[in-house]
Every structure is written in structure tokens, then in C-alpha cells.
Amino acid sequence: MTERAVVKAVEVVVWLRTLIHERTLLTGMRLPSERVISEQLQTSRVTTREALKMLETQGLIYRSNRRGWFVTPPRINYDPGRAMFFMEYVAEQGFKPFSHQISKKRVLADTALASLLSIEEGDSLVELKRVRGADNRPVYVETILLPERRLPGIYDHDLAHSVTTVLKEEYNKPCMNVELEVISSSLDKDAAEVLQAPVGYTSVEIHRVSRDAQGALVEYDVEHWRHDALKLKVEFNIRS
Amino acid sequence: MTERAVVKAVEVVVWLRTLIHERTLLTGMRLPSERVISEQLQTSRVTTREALKMLETQGLIYRSNRRGWFVTPPRINYDPGRAMFFMEYVAEQGFKPFSHQISKKRVLADTALASLLSIEEGDSLVELKRVRGADNRPVYVETILLPERRLPGIYDHDLAHSVTTVLKEEYNKPCMNVELEVISSSLDKDAAEVLQAPVGYTSVEIHRVSRDAQGALVEYDVEHWRHDALKLKVEFNIRS
DNA sequence: GCAACGCTTTGGTATAGACCAGAATTCCTG
DNA sequence: CAGGAATTCTGGTCTATACCAAAGCGTTGC
Numbered sequence: 001m002t003e004r005a006v007v008k009a010v011e012v013v014v015w016l017r018t019l020i021h022e023r024t025l026l027t028g029m030r031l032p033s034e035r036v037i038s039e040q041l042q043t044s045r046v047t048t049r050e051a052l053k054m055l056e057t058q059g060l061i062y063r064s065n066r067r068g069w070f071v072t073p074p075r076i077n078y079d080p081g082r083a084m085f086f087m088e089y090v091a092e093q094g095f096k097p098f099s100h101q102i103s104k105k106r107v108l109a110d111t112a113l114a115s116l117l118s119i120e121e122g123d124s125l126v127e128l129k130r131v132r133g134a135d136n137r138p139v140y141v142e143t144i145l146l147p148e149r150r151l152p153g154i155y156d157h158d159l160a161h162s163v164t165t166v167l168k169e170e171y172n173k174p175c176m177n178v179e180l181e182v183i184s185s186s187l188d189k190d191a192a193e194v195l196q197a198p199v200g201y202t203s204v205e206i207h208r209v210s211r212d213a214q215g216a217l218v219e220y221d222v223e224h225w226r227h228d229a230l231k232l233k234v235e236f237n238i239r240s
Numbered sequence: 241m242t243e244r245a246v247v248k249a250v251e252v253v254v255w256l257r258t259l260i261h262e263r264t265l266l267t268g269m270r271l272p273s274e275r276v277i278s279e280q281l282q283t284s285r286v287t288t289r290e291a292l293k294m295l296e297t298q299g300l301i302y303r304s305n306r307r308g309w310f311v312t313p314p315r316i317n318y319d320p321g322r323a324m325f326f327m328e329y330v331a332e333q334g335f336k337p338f339s340h341q342i343s344k345k346r347v348l349a350d351t352a353l354a355s356l357l358s359i360e361e362g363d364s365l366v367e368l369k370r371v372r373g374a375d376n377r378p379v380y381v382e383t384i385l386l387p388e389r390r391l392p393g394i395y396d397h398d399l400a401h402s403v404t405t406v407l408k409e410e411y412n413k414p415c416m417n418v419e420l421e422v423i424s425s426s427l428d429k430d431a432a433e434v435l436q437a438p439v440g441y442t443s444v445e446i447h448r449v450s451r452d453a454q455g456a457l458v459e460y461d462v463e464h465w466r467h468d469a470l471k472l473k474v475e476f477n478i479r480s
Numbered sequence: 481g482c483a484a485c486g487c488t489t490t491g492g493t494a495t496a497g498a499c500c501a502g503a504a505t506t507c508c509t510g
Numbered sequence: 511c512a513g514g515a516a517t518t519c520t521g522g523t524c525t526a527t528a529c530c531a532a533a534g535c536g537t538t539g540c
Contacts (some may be wrong), residue, residue: 008494010439015522044495046286049521054440057426066521075423083478126484180474183315183446184467186297186423198522199250200294202467204424214409227424231336234420236476238323248524273490285524289491304534306491438492 008043012051015041020060020071031061031069051101057202065196073152074133075231080178080208085162086132095134101160102129102141102194106148110206124148126155128163131194138195139229145220163219173208173218177227182206182232191224202227245248252291255281260300260311265365271301271309297442299437299468307434315471316374316414320418320448323400326372335374341400342369342381346388353470357387357449357457364388371434378435379469403459413458415450422446422472431464442467 016037019025031052032040038048052069055061063069076090090097107127114121128144144163146154152174157166168174185205190200204225210219255275259265271292272280273331278288292309295301303309317331330337347367354361368384384403386394391413397406408414425445432439444465 007492018296034364035520046496047494050493057440057442059423059425062519064503066519067504068520081479175478177477178475180472180476181470182422182474183299183470184442185299186294200297202297202424230423232420232422232424234474234476235418235479236321236420236474237417238415239321239475247522275490284527286526287524290523303491304533306489307534308490 005046009047009051009054012041012043012048013054017060018053019197025071026071027071029071030067031071033068055159056228060226062226063198063200072228073135073137074114076139076229077231079231079233079235080180080206081233081235083164083174085164086162091133092211096136097132097134098136098173099130099132099161102131104128104155106155108144113145116160117145117220119147119149119217126151126159128159134229137229138226140223140225141191141194142221142223147217148218167218171218173212175218176213177211179209179211180206180234181208184227185224187224195224195226197226204232207231227231241454248281248296249287250284252277253294253429256291257300265311267311267313269311270307271311273308283461296468302439302466302468305438309438312468313375314381316469317471317473318422319473319475320446321474321476323404323414325404326332329400330374336376337372337374338370338376339370339401342371342400344368344395346395347385352412353385354396357385359387359389359457364467366391366399368399370400374469377469378466380463380465381431382463384463387457390416390456390458405456411458413452415457416453417451419449419451420474421448424467425464427464435464435466437466444470444472446472 035047061069062072062184087097107125126146131138131141133139183205185203187201187203189199190220204227206223210222214217274285274288278285302310302312310369327337347365349363367384371378371381424445425446427441427443429439444467446463447459452458
């Protein structure tokens with residue numbers, strides 16, 4: 001045995017994981033407090049916290065600021081290729097979805113944004129921010145940018161519910177083509193606050209560029225998801 | 241000011257991030273040791289480590305077992321929709337790619353696997369494991385399953401380089417349709433070892449089901465990526 | 481020239497203790 | 511009994527210290 005017989009933090013991980021798997025701890029339930037776990041398994045609080053953070057990375061548990069650690073609910077299946085709305089597909093999966101608009105304003109495209117979206121520098125964009133979640137738990141924040149020149153009067157439409165619907169029905173511009181970019185990242189202060197997560201919390205960042213049938217950009221969207229709340233599904237045909 | 245003026249760990253984060261952004265620390269370079277940083281910023285090693293872990297979550301730095309912390313190289317763009325091979329598209333991005341086969345064997349489909357892949361229980365599958373990376377840094381491990389019944393003699397082909405090519409040229413079964421499932425997760429012991437990362441390291445898990453033009457499954461693939469090495473890109477048309 | 485050994489440095493793991501901020505609860509008072 | 515105040519409980523941050531295992535390096539001896 002060159003290795004230490006056990007790593008204490010892993011011992012704690014295994015203990016808690018067992019409790020969850022054998023359903024002694026159910027989805028949404030609070031775990032025993034850090035101090036109680038430490039005492040129970042004869043370890044220090046630092047070690048216990050390390051174990052909890054491992055389980056958090058695995059997505060098995062999450063914390064709510066100064067309230068405790070909880071068993072993570074199932075992930076939301078998200079398929080950006082389906083022409084459906086958040087409220088619909090989340091409800092379809094048995095959750096109670098919600099969606100709140102945080103802000104709506106005009107911004108001007110700077111150089112970087114202009115080239116990214118292939119529009120003119122200085123063009124006006126409608127910026128929409130919102131949070132969405134399920135069962136009272138916020139799961140992602142998103143910022144949507146809409147080029148006003150291509151979508152005249154878009155600012156005055158009700159965009160709180162479904163931007164896609166407005167684009168399709170009011171502008172006759174259904175989004176036909178989507179470019180996704182997905183990376184694993186971490187929440188900055190603002191996003192963390194909205195998602196009630198700690199700063200630096202692991203996140204999945206999704207950038208989405210949507211184009212109409214003519215190939216013109218009609219929507220640019222950046223989403224920051226809690227990493228443990230998302231199962232991304234995509235289906236497509238190979239371009240050869 | 242109800243809040244503490246500064247969080248020490250964040251102070252360390254900012255200090256290091258600045259060094260990286262102003263290119264005092266370049267891609268691939270080793271950071272000062274934890275003890276040196278602690279002394280320099282008048283903080284404890286525990287706090288310094290917390291800061292380092294935050295930067296790791298952000299994907300800015302990574303550690304190599306007991307050797308130190310290093311500045312993360314750029315992410316690899318991975319587009320599963322392009323009919324290209326790892327070696328090609330990685331080289332195209334200016335990296336030196338490598339690919340090593342870990343194992344190749346036959347396995348029998350259990351109930352779960354059979355229903356997942358829509359094949360018969362007990363059917364024989366060829367299981368291929370390999371690691372791939374760039375510039376001497378392993379970035380993902382994958383396990384490929386190939387149904388032998390649909391691909392007679394597949395076991396005896398050279399699969400070390402490109403499974404896609406073999407499927408296309410030897411079996412006349414180019415993969416036409418792909419179903420992706422992406423979640424953020426963490427590395428188990430085996431994967432961590434191969435990727436030279438700590439157990440529990442944040443990872444991106446990609447499941448890929450590929451079908452031929454007739455809709456028959458020809459390849460099932462599970463990939464575990466270092467979270468900081470991947471930028472996933474997908475392009476597709478909306479199914480309405 | 482190089483292999484073997486041993487010291488130094490690095491991160492990895494763990495402990496004990498302290499204080500803070502905010503959430504939840506209890507208790508007390510009008 | 512309602513509303514506000516005090517208390518308790520929870521995680522959040524930080525310090526100081528200790529020992530271990532492996533990587534890296536330098537020295538020594540052939």
C-alpha cells in the first residue's frame with residue numbers, strides 16, 4: 001500500500017452519496033448541517049466542505065446561501081432544435097416553469113458586437129434580460145439582442161413571453177438556422193446573484209445565433225445555466 | 241458598507257487574473273507556487289488555494305499533479321457536425337494533436353444498453369477506448385461502441401485512427417444523423433488518471449448517437465472532456 | 481556519460497479554532 | 511394575538527500548522 005488507505009473527504013462523499021441513492025435523502029431535501037456531518041464522521045469542517053463541494057461538482061447537491069445544502073432536482077432537458085418555448089417544454093417534463101424579465105433597453109453595437117452579428121457599428125439593438133427556472137429554482141439567465149434595423153418596432157412589442165413567437169408571427173421571420181457555441185465556465189457576480197448561487201459557481205454558457213430563411217441574423221442570445229440543471233440535447237444532420 | 245471591503249480570495253484571483261491578462265504570465269507558464277503567492281499577498285495557503293480553484297473553474301488555469309499551476313492554453317473548437325477527424329481539425333487550429341488507443345474489446349449489450357441503442361440484449365459490441373489531446377495535453381477520453389451485427393468484421397479493422405472513415409469507406413455507412421447529449425459533470429477516478437487531472441475535476445460529458453441514412457444506429461460514443469479545453473460548436477436547422 | 485540516491489520543492493490532505501453575515505426561529509412585549 | 515426583537519443555526523471566510531507523496535534536481539559514484 002503506497003496509498004493512504006482512505007481519503008477522508010471521499011469517505012464523506014461516499015456516505016452522502018449512499019444516503020441519496022438509497023433515497024434516505026430525497027430530491028430537494030436539506031442535508032444535515034456541515035457541523036453535524038463533521039461530528040458524525042469524525043472529521044473537520046474543512047474536510048466536510050471539501051466533500052460537499054465534490055458532490056456539488058457532480059451535480060448531486062447544491063447550496064442555497066446560508067440556508068444549507070440540498071439534493072439537486074433532475075436536470076431540465078433542453079433541445080434548442082425544437083421549435084418550442086421554455087414554458088412548454090419544461091412543463092412537459094413535469095416541472096413548474098417560471099420566467100421573469102429583468103430588464104429591457106436599447107444598446108448600441110460596438111465594434112466587436114457589430115462584427116460578431118454582422119451588423120453596422122452603432123446600430124441599435126434591443127437588449128432583453130431574463131431569468132428562468134423551474135419549481136421556484138432559477139436555472140438560467142439570458143441576454144437577448146435583437147437588431148432593431150431588421151426588426152422595426154420590436155422594442156414596443158411584448159417580449160416577456162416568447163421572442164420566437166413575435167419574430168415568427170409579427171415579422172414573418174421564423175428562425176430557421178441556429179449556430180450554438182457551448183462552453184463550461186463560471187458565474188460572475190451578477191449572474192450568481194440572480195441565480196442565487198455562489199460567485200464562481202460552475203456554469204454552462206450557451207451562445208446562440210439565429211438566422212431567418214434568408215440567412216439574416218435576427219436574434220443573438222447568451223445563456224448562463226447552473227451546470228447542474230441542464231441536459232442539453234441536439235439533433236442534426238452531418239454537413240459533408 | 242454592510243459588506244466586507246474585500247474578500248481576500250477574490251483579491252488573489254484578481255491579482256493573478258491581471259498577470260494573465262497583461263500577459264506577464266503566458267499560456268502554458270507555471271504560476272508562482274502556492275506558498276510564494278500566499279507570502280506575497282499576505283494570506284494563508286488555504287485562501288490562496290481557494291482562489292486558484294476559482295480560476296480553475298473559470299478555465300483560466302489548470303494544475304498538473306504536484307508539479308504546479310499553469311496558464312490554460314486556448315480551447316479546442318469542436319464541431320461534431322463537420323465531417324472531419326480530430327487530427328485534422330485540431331491541427332487546423334494550430335495545435336499538435338495526438339490520439340492513443342487505450343483498449344479494444346468485445347462486450348455484450350445488457351438490458352439498459354440494448355434499449356438505449358435499439359439492439360438486441362446480448363448482442364456483441366466492439367468497445368474502443370482512447371485518449372486524445374493537443375500539444376501533449378490530454379483533453380478527452382472516449383468510449384466508442386459499435387454494433388458488430390450491423391458491421392460484420394468491424395473488430396478486425398484498424399480503428400485506431402478514424403472510425404468514421406472505416407464506416408464510410410469499408411461499410412458504405414456514412415453517419416448522416418447525430419443525436420448529441422451534453423451535460424456538465426465530473427471526472428471519475430479512471431478518467432481523471434488518463435487525463436492527468438484530479439478526481440472530481442469538472443468535465444463536460446458528451447453522448448453521441450450516430451445513424452446511417454437508413455436510420456440504423458452505427459456508432460455510440462461517450463466523451464469526457466476537460467471542461468477547460470472545449471468549445472463546442474453546433475449548427476443546425478430548426479425542426480418545426 | 482549515466483544511473484542511483486537523496487534532498488528540496490510542490491501540491492494534496494487534514495486538523496482546530498475563530499469570527500462574520502444572513503436566514504430561520506423563538507420569544508417577548510404591547 | 512400580532513409584530514418586532516433577540517437568539518440560534520447555517521454556511522462563508524480566514525488563520526496557522528502539520529505531515530504526506532510525488533516530481534524535479536543535483537550530487538555522487540561507477
